Amino acid sequence: VKQLSSQRVFxxxxxxxxxxxxxxxxxxxFSVFLPPGVSAGAPAPVVWWxxxxxxxxxxxxxxxxxxxxxxxxxxxxxxxxxxPRGADVPDDEAYDLGQxxxxxxxxxxxxxxxxxxxHSYITDELQRLVMAEFPARQDAQGIAGHSMGGxxxxxxxxxxxxxxxxxxxxxxxxxxxxxPWGRKAFSAYLGDDESSWQGHDATALMTAAGDRSGCAPxxxxxGQADEFLDEQLKPELFAAACAESGQVLExxxxxxxxxxxxxxxxxxxxxxxxxxxxxxxAG
Amino acid sequence: VKQLSSQRVFxxxxxxxxxxxxxxxxxxxFSVFLPPGVSAGAPAPVVWWxxxxxxxxxxxxxxxxxxxxxxxxxxxxxxxxxxPRGADVPDDEAYDLGQxxxxxxxxxxxxxxxxxxxHSYITDELQRLVMAEFPARQDAQGIAGHSMGGxxxxxxxxxxxxxxxxxxxxxxxxxxxxxPWGRKAFSAYLGDDESSWQGHDATALMTAAGDRSGCAPxxxxxGQADEFLDEQLKPELFAAACAESGQVLExxxxxxxxxxxxxxxxxxxxxxxxxxxxxxxAG
Numbered sequence: 001v002k003q004l005s006s007q008r009v010f011x012x013x014x015x016x017x018x019x020x021x022x023x024x025x026x027x028x029x030f031s032v033f034l035p036p037g038v039s040a041g042a043p044a045p046v047v048w049w050x051x052x053x054x055x056x057x058x059x060x061x062x063x064x065x066x067x068x069x070x071x072x073x074x075x076x077x078x079x080x081x082x083x084p085r086g087a088d089v090p091d092d093e094a095y096d097l098g099q100x101x102x103x104x105x106x107x108x109x110x111x112x113x114x115x116x117x118x119h120s121y122i123t124d125e126l127q128r129l130v131m132a133e134f135p136a137r138q139d140a141q142g143i144a145g146h147s148m149g150g151x152x153x154x155x156x157x158x159x160x161x162x163x164x165x166x167x168x169x170x171x172x173x174x175x176x177x178x179x180p181w182g183r184k185a186f187s188a189y190l191g192d193d194e195s196s197w198q199g200h201d202a203t204a205l206m207t208a209a210g211d212r213s214g215c216a217p218x219x220x221x222x223g224q225a226d227e228f229l230d231e232q233l234k235p236e237l238f239a240a241a242c243a244e245s246g247q248v249l250e251x252x253x254x255x256x257x258x259x260x261x262x263x264x265x266x267x268x269x270x271x272x273x274x275x276x277x278x279x280x281x282a283g
Numbered sequence: 284v285k286q287l288s289s290q291r292v293f294x295x296x297x298x299x300x301x302x303x304x305x306x307x308x309x310x311x312x313f314s315v316f317l318p319p320g321v322s323a324g325a326p327a328p329v330v331w332w333x334x335x336x337x338x339x340x341x342x343x344x345x346x347x348x349x350x351x352x353x354x355x356x357x358x359x360x361x362x363x364x365x366x367p368r369g370a371d372v373p374d375d376e377a378y379d380l381g382q383x384x385x386x387x388x389x390x391x392x393x394x395x396x397x398x399x400x401x402h403s404y405i406t407d408e409l410q411r412l413v414m415a416e417f418p419a420r421q422d423a424q425g426i427a428g429h430s431m432g433g434x435x436x437x438x439x440x441x442x443x444x445x446x447x448x449x450x451x452x453x454x455x456x457x458x459x460x461x462x463p464w465g466r467k468a469f470s471a472y473l474g475d476d477e478s479s480w481q482g483h484d485a486t487a488l489m490t491a492a493g494d495r496s497g498c499a500p501x502x503x504x505x506g507q508a509d510e511f512l513d514e515q516l517k518p519e520l521f522a523a524a525c526a527e528s529g530q531v532l533e534x535x536x537x538x539x540x541x542x543x544x545x546x547x548x549x550x551x552x553x554x555x556x557x558x559x560x561x562x563x564x565a566g
Binding site for chain 1: 290291292293294297345346348350351506508537539540541543544545546548549
């Protein structure tokens with residue numbers, strides 16, 4: 001792992017790293033925020049932040065305003081990139097397919113299947129690397145994200161309950177198999193057999209989960225002025241599935257807020273507190 | 284004035300505007316944050332934020348994390364661009380001259396003198412426009428900035444004490460007439476007669492100010508890992524001038540912090556509180 005930079009912020013440290021990833025076959029960048037006081041002898045819980053379409057490893061670090069609360073609560077935050085990158089990596093001219101639009105799954109279809117393996121990258125390769133290189137608690141990891149990254153947080157969180165003890169999302173794509181963004185990406189990455197999509201659809205996963213009444217609550221914030229709400233996001237579908245499975249969901253609708261990082265910044269402190277509460281109780 | 288966008292953030296409203304500026308002879312963009320509850324019948328104090336080299340009207344809005352505290356304290360924040368812009372406006376290939384590097388003065392030399400009139404733009408034209416278009420208190424305005432914008436905040440604040448009742452800066456260029464960034468810009472914009480530079484040099488203005496022991500305190504934050512500290516910033520020169528003039532200066536040195544917006548975000552709440560305290564007592 002190559003450390004690209006290290007900057008002090010809120011008495012903690014923001015580190016940018018780059019490494020050659022086996023799972024995606026390219027160089028990948030990510031950031032790690034280390035709260036003050038963390039050390040090998042005093043490791044901290046970790047929240048994984050998954051960003052949305054068109055984002056890189058930079059959007060969250062500069063715009064979310066998360067580090068004040070993370071420093072106070074003693075949380076590490078890891079923010080990976082949203083896809084493999086590079087001239088040798090397949091891409092598409094559209095903003096919602098290819099580089100910048102990995103959708104946190106392992107593609108099975110050409111030309112994507114070699115590099116577009118973000119599910120393996122996030123849950124396995126990068127997870128192991130972060131545990132080896134930083135003073136992070138393996139047994140206290142949570143996952144959060146925005147839009148496409150909210151889809152990632154919900155699906156990875158539901159698929160790996162032993163790995164992620166807390167889940168939250170901002171304006172997530174909760175039912176990708178039923179909305180244009182998801183249908184386009186899943187067709188390309190997973191092929192036309194829609195049965196293979198269900199394992200990457202948070203609403204389908206929740207419906208198939210059985211009784212989740214004993215599971216940790218999930219927090220979702222959604223702006224009511226979000227330009228993608230009606231066509232792409234549809235949080236009511238996930239809420240209905242949670243109700244069926246007994247999953248406690250705190251779904252908050254916020255009048256006037258859009259899809260931007262200004263919305264995220266406004267409510268990020270509540271997400272940090274949600275993860276801190278669950279992760280400090282974990283392990 | 285054309286409103287380009289309006290977004291809710293921390294229960295307030297961030298508005299981006301564009302207008303044809305007389306003073307700079309081009310279209311100019313700026314942002315205005317309106318805290319919740321402000322109205323024509325209940326106008327709020329205003330803090331002017333001046334950004335640094337290479338910045339546009341966007342860096343502060345997305346990265347400073349200022350609106351949480353501004354919403355709490357009930358402050359309007361106006362963030363203008365750092366220079367005139369456009370294909371018809373003179374420019375230079377260097378990052379520290381021309382577009383993005385207006386230095387908050389009125390240029391007297393060709394080819395800059397027609398458009399590079401940021402002093403008149405900020406203190407007069409945009410100031411009057413904001414007072415006319417937004418519920419802002421004319422009698423409760425403060426000024427703050429970063430790096431080149433810290434130079435702007437200090438010099439405009441010292442030159443217009445009736446307009447600006449509170450001053451603060453992050454990592455300001457306090458003695459531009461004596462450091463490379465300032466000497467290069469002043470030579471180009473003001474010509475070789477260095478006597479004309481003194482009115483745009485915060486340290487020279489402070490030295491010439493006479494007794495300022497009754498004036499409001501000035502707050503400056505400076506990172507000790509700032510890569511520009513020794514060559515370009517030199518806060519000790521301004522501190523010495525303040526000591527001579529009896530000006531109360533709170534100059535805080537922060538170990539480990541660099542020149543970035545992560546540094547600004549870490550301490551912006553203290554600046555918001557500084558301005559709120561002085562401006563709420565003004566008028």
